[in-house]
Amino acid sequence: MLSYALKRLLLMIPLTFGITLITFTVIHLAPGGPVEVETEMSLKASAQARENLKKLYGLDKPLHVQYFDWLKRFVKLDFGISFVDGKKVFDKIKERIPVTLTINLLSLILIMAIAIPIGVLSATKQYSIFDKLTTVFVFLGFSTPTFWLALILMIIFGVSLGLLPISGIQSIDVSGMGFIDRLADWIKHLILPVGLSAFGGIAGLSRYSRSSMLEVIRQDYVRTARAKGLKESDVIIRHALRNALMPVVTILGLSVPGLIGGSVIFETIFAIPGMGQLFYASAMSRDYPTIMGILVIGAVLTLIGNLIADMSYALVDPRIRVRK
Amino acid sequence: MFRIIWHRFKKNPLSVAGLAIILSLAAIALFAPVLSPHEPTKIDVYNVLSPPSSNHPFGTDELGRDLLSRMIWGSRASLKVGFIAVGIAISIGTMLGAIAGYYGGKIDALLMRFVDIMLAFPTFFLILAVIAIVEPSISTIMIIIGLTGWMDVSRLVRAEFLTLKERDFIAAAQALGASDPRLIFRHIIPNALSPVFVAATFGIAGAILTESGLSFLGLGVQPPEPSWGNILTSGKDNITVAWWLSLFPGIAILITVLSYNLVGEGLRDALDPRLWTSEK
Numbered sequence: 052m053l054s055y056a057l058k059r060l061l062l063m064i065p066l067t068f069g070i071t072l073i074t075f076t077v078i079h080l081a082p083g084g085p086v087e088v089e090t091e092m093s094l095k096a097s098a099q100a101r102e103n104l105k106k107l108y109g110l111d112k113p114l115h116v117q118y119f120d121w122l123k124r125f126v127k128l129d130f131g132i133s134f135v136d137g138k139k140v141f142d143k144i145k146e147r148i149p150v151t152l153t154i155n156l157l158s159l160i161l162i163m164a165i166a167i168p169i170g171v172l173s174a175t176k177q178y179s180i181f182d183k184l185t186t187v188f189v190f191l192g193f194s195t196p197t198f199w200l201a202l203i204l205m206i207i208f209g210v211s212l213g214l215l216p217i218s219g220i221q222s223i224d225v226s227g228m229g230f231i232d233r234l235a236d237w238i239k240h241l242i243l244p245v246g247l248s249a250f251g252g253i254a255g256l257s258r259y260s261r262s263s264m265l266e267v268i269r270q271d272y273v274r275t276a277r278a279k280g281l282k283e284s285d286v287i288i289r290h291a292l293r294n295a296l297m298p299v300v301t302i303l304g305l306s307v308p309g310l311i312g313g314s315v316i317f318e319t320i321f322a323i324p325g326m327g328q329l330f331y332a333s334a335m336s337r338d339y340p341t342i343m344g345i346l347v348i349g350a351v352l353t354l355i356g357n358l359i360a361d362m363s364y365a366l367v368d369p370r371i372r373v374r375k
Numbered sequence: 376m377f378r379i380i381w382h383r384f385k386k387n388p389l390s391v392a393g394l395a396i397i398l399s400l401a402a403i404a405l406f407a408p409v410l411s412p413h414e415p416t417k418i419d420v421y422n423v424l425s426p427p428s429s430n431h432p433f434g435t436d437e438l439g440r441d442l443l444s445r446m447i448w449g450s451r452a453s454l455k456v457g458f459i460a461v462g463i464a465i466s467i468g469t470m471l472g473a474i475a476g477y478y479g480g481k482i483d484a485l486l487m488r489f490v491d492i493m494l495a496f497p498t499f500f501l502i503l504a505v506i507a508i509v510e511p512s513i514s515t516i517m518i519i520i521g522l523t524g525w526m527d528v529s530r531l532v533r534a535e536f537l538t539l540k541e542r543d544f545i546a547a548a549q550a551l552g553a554s555d556p557r558l559i560f561r562h563i564i565p566n567a568l569s570p571v572f573v574a575a576t577f578g579i580a581g582a583i584l585t586e587s588g589l590s591f592l593g594l595g596v597q598p599p600e601p602s603w604g605n606i607l608t609s610g611k612d613n614i615t616v617a618w619w620l621s622l623f624p625g626i627a628i629l630i631t632v633l634s635y636n637l638v639g640e641g642l643r644d645a646l647d648p649r650l651w652t653s654e655k
Contacts, residue, residue: 069492077504190640194580194633196587199625202611210615312497316588320611330500331592334507342504350495357495 055365063354070350071125074343075118125347131340135333140344143329148348150220151318151325154241155310158249159303166253167299170260174268174295175287185257192254198316201247205320208243216240218322244321248313252306259302264295297368304360308353383645390641393634400631404450413441415448416599424617434619436609442619445601446627452602453631456517456586457579463521465575468528473559473567475529476536487533490526498523502585503594511594513602520582528574535567569646576639580632587628603628 112120124131130140173182209217216222220240225233267273268291276290277283314327322328326345333341385391403410413431419439427434433442475486505519539545540563548562589595590604591611598605603624610621 065488066492066495069488070495073492073496074504077501078508080508190633190636191629193636194584194629196584196625196628196632198588198591199607199621199628202607202614202621203625206614206618206621308495308497312499315499315503316592319592330503334503334594337507342507346496346500346504349497349500350492353495353497 052365056362059358059361063358066354067351070347070354071122072118074346074350075121077346078339078343079114079117121343130344133333133341134338135336135341140340143341144326144344144348147324147326147329150323151311151314151327154245154248154317154323154325155307155314157241157245158252158310159306161245161249162252162256162306163303165249166256167260167296169253169257171264171287171292171295173257174261174264177265182261185261189254189258192251195250197247197250197313198320200250201243201317201320204243204247215243217243220323244317244323248310248317251313252310255306256299256302260295260299263298264291267291267295270294293367297364300360300364300367304357307356308349311349311352380642380645384641387641387644390637393637393641396630396634397638400450400634401454403447404454407447407451411441411444411447413444415444415601416440424613424620426617427619433623434617436606436617436620437613442606442623445606446603446624449601449603449606449624450627450631452513452590452596452600453583453586453628456513456520457583457635459517460520460524460582460586461575461578463518464524464578465528465571466525467522468525469532469564469571471525472529472532473536473564476533477540477555477559477563479537483533486529490529493523493526496523499585499588502589506589506594511589511597513596513600516586516589516595520585524578524582528571528578531570531574532567535570536563539563539566573639573643573646576635576642580635580639583628583632583635 128141130144132138133140133143169185173179173185176182205217208215216239220237221233222236222240225236228236273286273291276286281290311327314325315331316327317323318325318328319331326349329341330345330349332338333345417440419435422431422435422439424437425431425435425439431441431443433446435441436445471486471490475483501523502516502519506515509515509519545558545562548558553562586595586602587604587607590602591607593605593608596602596605606624607621610617610624613620
């Protein structure tokens, strides 16, 4: 197990290196690049001023030198200074990450809590009405533009019924509330964003756990369990489910980039001050240092998500650990 | 061959319905100038945000433009983006997957690590970063969605190549002196295409969703050119007064994407040889 974990960890190094390389390439393919952005507002910026700016950012050096300079600072978590407000990019991102991670973790939990039981039930009752209904739900879930669903739910719950707040993560008067009220306020603000970002994942994972379960149910050891007279619930939960869940873990890991990417849309719609909203704002104002910082951090978070998924897979499935 | 596929495909009524909807949408996009009751960009200040009526069946937007006409013209955007983006993704994916699967070894390892790296980026982040640099327009997003969506296809094609290249007919062709490109393009790719078609159909559904999301954020199709996504932006801006601006374009996206997904599901079943034999 230890050597597997070590191997998996070591693999992250070249991958992270590749991530920084692609990020750097994408940004530096820009026609004009960062200097144009800072000088395009003032037409009077002289050629001299441009040269000075180029020197400041090290843009007068050859590309590979620029890359390694950037990488050197990156390793020390120095992501540079934001073009927009002159703050350190790392600090800007750091204060946004907790909100985004909280929402994504909550939706992952929600996805598992809803999708796995749905998948198991529709597999054990294949071709039943419940199974057919969930199939319909799965296709709708795959096909619904979630930002549109967000708009519709905002109209229904926020505008018409006035039940839920439709922007931010806390009310303006939150400082005057006690702990319980504050918690309730926070939950009310998060219901729509978390529910919506889980929506697509629930459809996907319930489909996946259904087919995984269907495969397991036909295995010999399940028949053996039945043959020795176990209760049906024991057969399903203790023998079938445990084995069916293993590949599901991997799928959860793979859904991480989708969740993080989706945070751009949800945080923009619901005005949530997270990483996605920061990324959108940075893209709009062409704040290159921040864009590069978030791109790399988003990708590394995905790698970590995959790593956790692979590790838990190895923990539950001895075959993975033993293989080479 | 096509007859067998069609024969199997039409057993699934939902997939056939999906195909019918896709074909009608293509016809609507093609005949938009004839079908739309009003000019899609004609501003009418006396009819701003008017609810659905007999003259404007879906109502009007904040500039008094007819929503139905804008949606009919907007279907062109999603169709174009869907097909061109997926065309790009499939070309790249098939090419790289074929090279990796055929040559194997170091080339394969290198290409597959590249795929891993590309998959680590949240696609939406990558797209947004590029759009921050290049002016957003319909052609920009078609290309970007294509350039960021080829990884799954390359994995599929690679897997097909790995099994196909061990088969006897390849050894036979090799013995006859066929060159590498000839083996790849004439002998293996035609046999590796069915999972690619299925992935392409699902890919179009995904590309249409991505386009609408980007246009909704103001980063895709730019107004006044209509797209379902950018109509929803004005839906959001007028959320408290004009529900029709939010409702109809969203339903159009939902039905279109659903149709492609249903056709993809039908195709998958129709093209799966394991299901062919079990039937007889």
